[in-house]
Amino acid sequence: MAENGVVVRLEDVHKTYHTGEVEVHAVRGVSLEIGRGEFVAFMGSSGSGKSTLMNLLGCLDRPTEGRYLLDGDDVSGLDRDQLADIRNRKLGFVFQSFNLLARTSALENVELPLLYGESRLTNAELHARAIQVLAAVGLSGREDHHPSQLSGGQQQRVAIARALINNPEVVLADEPTGNLDSRTSTEIMDIFQKLNDRGITIVMVTHEPDIAAYAKRNIVMRDGAVQSDRAVTQRLTAESEMRKLAALP
Amino acid sequence: MRVDSTFKIAFRALRRNKLRSVLTALGIIIGVGAVIAMVSIGNGAKAQVEQQIASLGENVILIFSGSVTSSGIRTGWGNAGTLKIEDAEAIRREVPGVIAVSEEVISTSQVSAGNQNWFTRIYGESPEYFDIRKWPLSDGANFTSQDVRSANKVCVIGRTTASQVFGSESPIGQILRIKGVPFLVTGVLTAKGLSPQGTDQDDIVIMPYTSAMKRVIGGSTLRGINVQVATPNDLAPAQQQITELLRQRHNIRSGRDDDFTVRNQQEIAETATATSRVMTLLLGAIASVSLVVGGIGIMNIMLVSVTERTREIGVRLAVGAHGRDILTQFLIEAVTLSVIGGAIGILLGLGASRMLSVFAHWPTLISIPSIIAAFFVSAAVGIFFGFYPAREAARLDPIEALRYE
16 A cells, blocks of 8 residues: 555656657656645646656556556556556546547536446446536536536536546546636636545646646656656635636626 | 446447438348348249149159150150050059059140030049149049049049130039040049149149040050159159169160159259249348448448547546457447347348238248348347457557547
8 A cells, every 4th residue: 555645656767659760758767756635737848748647647558667656556567458447446537628428418427437447336326426526526407418518617527527436546637727718727726626625636737837836736847857846835726816807807 | 347338338329320320220221121031032932833843742753754766766755655554553563652653644635515615635644643643623523443444434624624614614514525535524623723834734634544545545655654652751762663663674774774764753843943942042142242231331330430439439448448348339339230220121121021922922931040040140240340340449549549639
């Protein structure tokens, strides 16, 4: 099990892609720890390796070198199906483009990870849990809406609910506000901050500094390595930002 | 992953694209429908031929008088007069398994009664002929062995002859003149319909073969001998023994050709049904092509569907689906399309063959095995043509799939 409340531990992780004859060193020797209950934002320009690192953290990809311990277990050597099980049990994903299933109700979208899990829930238990999680992101009463009937912010909340349904160790968010306006972005950050207050670990990739300011810790990537890693000193709270926005004429 | 949710996911995906699902299934519907309808037509034709063959009687061996070559002129079967009445008696006496023998002479003649006349076939037979051919009288009485012995001027007539010569009057007890000789009509046969060769079997006059030989046709030889054996197993040995017996009686040295021909009913039936069997195969093969085309249609749509739903597949993989789950999901979609298509196709095929027999009066015969086969073939088509797209979907890399635009 995790020692010292460390959920994510990367030890000199490398990722090299072979595209034709060119070797691309996307991540070169990253070592870091993320503790339980942290809210980390990865930043960096495109090509800095933050997306590759995110894929590694999300167990969508395996490092070419180094070790990745998730919740104390080494996951760097697992095969495709074992990684799928890890993703299902320990990780929740939130994407920039929401990635909800079209023409499928919010409820069914949220239930999706449970269908692939090992849990032996009845349909009724499944629904009850999905309804509960949807309520937690403020979408009570919209269970039967299809993604096309929901606003961008609401769709992203459905996606967050989907990420939360299996009680993951870490929620991974890849540019979660990239497709949203600033007001909706603030609302999403509000949800993240509230989830984080409840003790959920959140790792987020963003290139917007003002979004990163809602996190507790900012890691800046450059050329596949960590350039800076520091705690956020002037942390924004979404709640007060929303009050400010509301006060505007 | 739970089986029921895989099915649920697959069915939901099909429901989301109703029109596409219906159009995709249409290929299989038409394919299976065509196979069922075509095979039923072929089977119907075969059954009709078999029925006609069965009208020859059961376990029958036919012996035809052989051809002889005289001054270089070959006379053709039945005309050489190599079969004698004694040959028939020898068969009756010596060949085990034989239960009935009918000596046969055949001619055609003008017949008349009152002011009506008609050209018909004259058959000389023994009374056993009617048992061999399973051809009962509908009215009156048969001629007897006594009639045969005395060569009495009696006859029974077929339905067609009866109506042509006597109209609506009962022919029983009337006089029918054949080549000027008055014959007493003792009975009318039941209608037998067309022979496999298409001749009207009811256009006939049947009399004792002795009467025919003495009073109508002349000559002292038989055209043929009809033999009936007790069981189908007796056919081959009886045929063998008849051949040996006749060769011996006709003093044919080994190495010389027979001067007679022996055929059993199975051989005749096989020849006659060969055509319709080939037709069934041909129709089925052509229809199967449309089934394959339907399968390719499924494959095409499944490939499109996989491409279109790349992101969906990416999401499923990201939240924990195994490649196997994705494979199963797409395979179930393909098989569901093809099996539902197959089921509708079976109904369509049944309807089509029913319509053909009701409106076009084609003989059709639905065979249960062909329905079961069509069903399993359509499922197999779904698996076969669905596997490649499903495997493509299962092999997708989650990162690539999520990034797919």
